[in-house]
Amino acid sequence: MATILVVDDELGIRALLSEILSDEGHTIELAENATQARAYRERARPDLVLLDIWMPDVDGVTLLKEWGGSGLLTMPVIMMSGHGTIDTAVEATKYGASAFLEKPITLQKLLRSVEQALVKTTPRPAPAPVGLSSYLRPEPLASMPAPGHVLPTVSHHIPSSPSSEQSFDLDRPLREARDAFEKSYFEFHLAKENGSMTRVAEKTGLERTHLYRKLKQLGVDLTRNKRGAS
Structure with missing residues (x-):
């Protein structure tokens, strides 16, 4: 499971996302503003960040740019906003956001976005080399019932x-x-x-x-x- 940093100035949003994602087995870290998010990122690297755009001290897009410029944007970031526009979403994507969620966030969309973001960052194992013997090995034939054979009944x-x-x-x-x-x-x-x-x-x-x-x-x-x- 992943470590997810939730950055939002609304207590209710932080609590809701923490409950849902914890129930999915993830480890949740919380930050109520950009200052706390910066401090966490300096000492640890989360697997994913859910970042609110409109916050009282520093907005989410500015923090996203800051991380990108300092080489700290090494994890996927999903932006969130209840007042977002298409231009805001495009701008966030331009600076490295992997997705944009509009509030109120539905459960299905949240889980799908988180899953997609984590899958994209999970390294795929290299395929095992295939030897010549793999191609020459005969496949076993499926066993067929003999003529007149009665199939067993299925129990409840x-x-x-x-x-x-x-x-x-x-x-x-x-x-x-x-x-x-x-x-x-x-x-x-x-x-x-x-x-x-x-x-x-x-x-x-x-x-x-x-x-x-x-x-x-x-x-x-x-x-x-x-x-x-x-």
Whole structure:
């Protein structure tokens, strides 16, 4: 996961972005103005910066130019603004910004922009050399059932995690069967998304508060798959 510096003079924005991105497993550093952002950048290099344009002391574009001119713009920077214009976005891109987010920032757009910015900065491993033997090695033929062979019947089960399966007993009252299914369903998505409540809420179509209540009601262990838990 990445270390992300959030620079915004609004406490509510800092808290919201910190909650969402922390839930995704990232380490979040906060700065409420350019002075604090400068101080952090001088002692550390974040993997990504979310930088507000309109701040009371020094605006975000000026700070972006400053980092670029001093050789400190070695990480992607996503600019944010609630009063931005096309010209402002173009100017920010000109000075090295990788993306521009308009407030209010939607969850989907935030996560997509962060993911794209981090992917662009992740070095790709060099492809392994391919020897002649790789081309000469015959591919195994898929096994085919013999004539008259009867395919086995599939038992009723649902996966409890991406790497395991759980038997599912249908010989029980409907309510118990439904609760068991829902518990397994949510445990599967929690394991698949590494405990990210944000992504599970998106996948299942539930609002996060409702999702928390549902998981608690079903007795789902939230600590088992929580990323970054100590």
